[in-house]
Amino acid sequence: MDKIHYMSKSNDWETPLELYRNLNTEFGFTLDPCCTKENAKCTKHFTSTENGLLQDWGENIVFMNPPYGGEIYSWMKKAYESFLNGAVVVCLVPSRTDTKWWHEFAMRGKIRFLKGRLKFSNSKNSAPFPSAIVVFR
Numbered sequence: 001m002d003k004i005h006y007m008s009k010s011n012d013w014e015t016p017l018e019l020y021r022n023l024n025t026e027f028g029f030t031l032d033p034c035c036t037k038e039n040a041k042c043t044k045h046f047t048s049t050e051n052g053l054l055q056d057w058g059e060n061i062v063f064m065n066p067p068y069g070g071e072i073y074s075w076m077k078k079a080y081e082s083f084l085n086g087a088v089v090v091c092l093v094p095s096r097t098d099t100k101w102w103h104e105f106a107m108r109g110k111i112r113f114l115k116g117r118l119k120f121s122n123s124k125n126s127a128p129f130p131s132a133i134v135v136f137r
Contacts, residue, residue: 094129
């Protein structure tokens, strides 16, 4: 297995602005549950201090670009459970179709595979992995 696809200096990949704008036009997001103060996409947001995994996402329309490391399972579980409780959740995730979280949660949503490799806002180069949008609604 090529380890480059599963490692990074950081688990945080800032959403490309154009991609976010296109999705926001379609969905009208009201909550960003896993961001920093500097890259929050919505007025209502949770940083690591508030820990979005512990918060109620209510009936918000959520844009979620979770940390891509080992925490992603917990974030996808939270996204799916929040959908079951009334939220619409749109997830920007690595397309890792061989993982447990993909099979347990992503495949329960509508999946949009993104063409090519994204160039995340905080990166000089394109991502070393393919990406997908998973929509729970």
